[in-house]
Amino acid sequence: MNMKSRIHPGQTQASSKQVLDEALLNFIVKDYQPLSIVENEGFRELVQALQPSYVLPTRKTIKQMLAKKYEEEQERVKMQVQQAVAITFGNISTSKWAGRPKVPQLMPSRRCRDTWQRAILPGPRIL
Numbered sequence: 001m002n003m004k005s006r007i008h009p010g011q012t013q014a015s016s017k018q019v020l021d022e023a024l025l026n027f028i029v030k031d032y033q034p035l036s037i038v039e040n041e042g043f044r045e046l047v048q049a050l051q052p053s054y055v056l057p058t059r060k061t062i063k064q065m066l067a068k069k070y071e072e073e074q075e076r077v078k079m080q081v082q083q084a085v086a087i088t089f090g091n092i093s094t095s096k097w098a099g100r101p102k103v104p105q106l107m108p109s110r111r112c113r114d115t116w117q118r119a120i121l122p123g124p125r126i127l
Contacts, residue, residue, distance in 0.1 A: 013053065016053075016054075017054065017055075020051060020054050021057060021065065024038075024056070024057070024062070025062070025065055025066060025069055028062065028066070029066070035059045035062050035063060035066075036059055038056045038057065038058065038059055038062060039059060044056060
């Protein structure tokens with residue numbers, strides 16, 4: 001849990017629940033805990049001792065929260081990869097393969113191809 005996500009005095013119950021839910025998700029993911037941990041008596045007692053006002057989400061709710069978090073992380077990683085590719089290759093055009101409609105094919109722009117050919121291949125340009 002980072003410093004921003006700590007519970008502070010005067011924080012609303014809804015926002016502190018959100019912080020605790022996030023910490024619970026991180027605990028489950030980072031420590032490879034089963035979703036059923038929220039149903040374990042000892043874990044429930046520990047949480048009540050640490051934060052009596054916190055109501056643990058159900059296993060079903062945690063599953064939904066994890067699915068949402070997965071989608072968010074997948075989108076974040078996709079954006080980072082696109083930014084890295086853009087920085088690395090400059091102008092990029094994408095097109096879809098006919099056989100794989102959900103896999104984009106990254107192709108350098110004509111300007112990049114020309115630059116690579118001049119730098120690597122001696123003699124006349126191929127394309």
